[in-house]
Amino acid sequence: MNESRNTLQKVEAGLPGRRRRETMFKLAGLLATTVGIVFLGVFFADLIAKGSSAFVQTQVRLDVEFDAQVIAPGGEMDIAYADFDGLVRASLRGVFPDVSGRNERRELYRLVSVGAGYQLRDMIVADPNLLGTTQAIWVPAASTVDMYVKGNIDASLDESLRPLSDAQIAWVDALRAAGNLQTQFNSALFSNGDSRDPELAGIRGALMGSFYMLIVTVMLAFPIGVAAAIYLEEFAPRNRWSDLIEVNINNLAAVPSIVFGLLGLAVFINWVALPRSAPLVGGLVLSLLTLPVIIIASRAAIKAVPPSIREAALGLGASQMQVVFHHVLPLALPGMLTGTIIGMSRALGESAPLLMIGMVAFIVDVPGGFSDPATALPVQIYLWADSPERAFAERTSAAIIVLLGFLLVMNLAAVIIRKRMERKW
Amino acid sequence: MARMTESNSSDEQPPSMELDAETEVPTEAAVAANGAQLALAEEQIVDIGETVGNVRCEDPYVVAENVNVFYGDNHAIKDVTLEISKKEVIALIGPSGCGKSTFLRCLNRMNDSIETARVSGDISLGGQDIYSKEFDPVALRARVGMVFQKPNPFPKSIYDNVAYGPRIHGLANDRAELDEIVHNSLERAGLLKEVKDRMDEPGTGLSGGQQQRLCIARTIAVNPEVILMDEPCSALDPIATARIEDLMDELSEDYAIVIVTHSMQQAARVSGRVAYFHLGLLVEVDETDKIFTNPQHKLTEDYITGRIG
């Protein structure tokens, strides 16, 4: 018994130190868990702080005269060669009549986006009756003005350190005082393709590119992935070939995505001679990339169908194929769909392989088909992130918010499908 | 709970000794008259009544008073009172799910790690309340060791398995002392001869019976006061079981041993007292001989004669 008491004393002597170590360990764990979550918080806060202002755009109201002399010099409208920029400039001069001198006027003209001229052209094409009238219209301000209005340019800095001159700031302030300057929802962001001018740049082209790519991807990867999963789970004999396929699929899931880009470049573009920068090629590469994800998820879904159902159907004299297509597949479908959506969301966020196959070009037009040159939303983010203008940084964040929004919707859809179709066996 | 108190009050009279089915069970529950069929379990719980036999013992060391355990909404242990003395082997028997393992795990607070588990009542060890705030479960488990149903040696060498406890508790000051503890523990667990030459081999490489003896050696290396054994032989063959039972016999000279077992033969062979649990209630506690030859409670009798279980 003495010995036992002795033991007890030793144990108790060590306890305070051990409790301290326990607490430290627990705190370390808590700290580690917090790191990831705090990062997530900082990341989203930073993103929203940077990007939310890109959803509005500063507009300037101008009284523009659709001068028949300029637009239709010979009586006929000459849209292609008419000087619409001149009309914008004339109305700017009208607002500030006392600005004279070449340089000052040029500075004045820079307040308004080059897109203003195109806007006038589109208006007159849509409604020829405007010819000769004077209209009060809102045109987009230049990105520097936009930045100043959003408070991203410090007027107290020395003139040489900021993109707006003192005179320009004075004009902007005057426009604002007169109520001729306001911020509106930035519809250009969603209706335009890419542009060198931040105030005209939009993500529509990239969105359509991503859309076409995902169509190709889902059309290829879903049926092939499901078919491969069915074969491997239900029909494949357990031999070396199916082992090889199995190992191979697991490895493919972990191969760096850029390697798939190299494959696409060498095979689809160089060898099959498909067009560069096309959503078709992008979709092909992304389907190879997402195939392992879909196969693995589909196999798990098939595995989850209890063998009793198979046995019941086989017992009724159904063929193996009928069992699979009539019983197993419908039951496994929700799981397969979930896996496919997860795979698609991965494909939507993927950019590295797309750089390899030329989807990184500067493309203004919104793509209209599978073989038109296009870019994708993440690649657009990459391109804009490289642009030095402050206004592009803002738009990059906005594009990221849109991208994350899509991913969120896709993942929520996956969760909902899983929750609603979940069966308990 | 209202029904419980009601039936308790009706059970004040000593249980009838007659074996007549009509009168044996307290009167209010005429429904249960047809015997203690488990199909009527719901009614039965109410009518088991207070523990019969003798829950008290001489020189009690571990004392459980009115212990209740809940897993979430499931009332797993109901108002159990039991005393265990310092040098005895007490066997907890009963059908599956009767709460005997749960009760065992209360004695060294292994239920703490189950998030939904809640324990009420008092359990004291040598007069100290083990569920009080100041009582560290770590120190408790050094005093109340445990051997599990399935042998669970750590994936380490045989030596490290036995040395694990002394190391974490700081029981040895140097390597020589540690060697001695390991040596003695293996010796007492009757394993030394078999493993002497392969102390560096992994403990998982031993046979099932050897593994379980290794686990016992691991437990006694910490020099506990009480050893809890949760069906220690259920995964073993008869020969290995016999060795463990012999071992228990030897160990009972130094330690209080509480053993949960499914086998009535085993309980009869190794224990001095037997406690019979049924659906979370402690039905009967008494000397082993008495329980097996002359059970007081109908349920106990049904169990030991093989009608339940």
Added chain:
Amino acid sequence: MSVAAFYVGRSRSIALVGGPKHGTELHSLPGYYGYFTAIWCLLPALAVLLAWVLLEPRVVVAMVIQGLPAEQQALSPGELDLLINNIQNLAAGDAVSGTVDAVLSDAAQRFLALTALSRRILAILTLGLGGLGAAIAWRRIRPDLRARNRVEQIVLLMLIAASSIAIFTTVGIVLSVLFEAIRFFQQVPVTEFLFGLNWSPQTAIRADQVGSSGSFGAVPLFTGTLLITAIAMFVAVPVGLMTAIYLAEYSSHRVRSIAKPLLEVLAGIPTVVYGFFAALTVAPWVRRTGESLGLEVASESALAAGLVMGIMIIPLVSSLSDDAINAVPSAMRDGALGLGSTRSETMTRVILPAALPGIVGGVLLAVSRAIGETMIVVMAAGLAANLTANPFEAVTTVTVQIVTLLVGDQEFDSAKTLAAFALGLMLFVVTLILNVFGLSVVRKYREQYD
């Protein structure tokens, strides 16, 4: 058309046995005869269509070239390509650089005519084949035809084909990368590539240019990749592992149900977004912090890229560690706790050693992920091939160089372009070894406790 074939086949099978009431006399259900006919109709036609679409442009171009005057056929392949391009543009009605001469517009006309002809032949051929196939199948339908077995065989073949695509992908990767890499090593010796210390892939535009022959020593890229991977692992492994431990052992159910999905969000953020964050938020912050401590920090430091990459990999490490920890039987945990271990002792002395193989396997997979990560380093790590172990300097990585070498115009025979494939080969081989090893360790470990 094959839909029609389906109905024709089905109705014939029914008609043959004398109406729907006698359906049991058929070997298979009428629908299977329908499928049988449809497959006969569809498959041959589809095969021809695919082959045609793949071959058509080449054949047409070859025929156009045949029709060109002799002196133009003698042009070098590059110039010929340009010419063909012009002809195609002309045919499509786009503006063409240079003057349009009669030969060219003639060729364009021919091109258009040939394409139209080919489309017509294709249409007739596929329709004809489809009809023929359907007719053959229709003839073969008899009550005792084992239609279901035939259809199932074909479906099975299609399933096998689908599952082989994974193999073809790997083979495709290996072949395409290997083929171009071999061409690269014909120009640049393997030893120079693997052991050379100097990386500047600008090859001379003119052969007689001085000092710009380009050097392809990839060691600075390897060290740069390793440096950034090491920084990332330095962040991800302890944080990911401790997160897994905390969530498995200490946190309440509620905390776990919130923290786990949040970490999954971290895993779902596209890498380009991490890259943006690294380049525009973390890198300036690292630079400012470094400067306030009196350190010289490059604006595209390895540290910023590595830190953000580490954050990105945390969820991977933590989920793989979580798997490994949960695979350790709870009996181990009970055994340790039963001996009076604290939770941290249980974890560090029993569970982690037991889970170590699984965790190591997971870390290998994480390393492979870090080495192959592209966007973060492209956006935040820079292009300078510095041979340094200083995390405050700019380094470049294998993936960054692949991207820079391949983005923009390229000719497929310059060493510069081929170098990207050699780097891709290195990347593929190294990550493949890590993956195979990591996956097999993880799987073996899981089986050990099953």
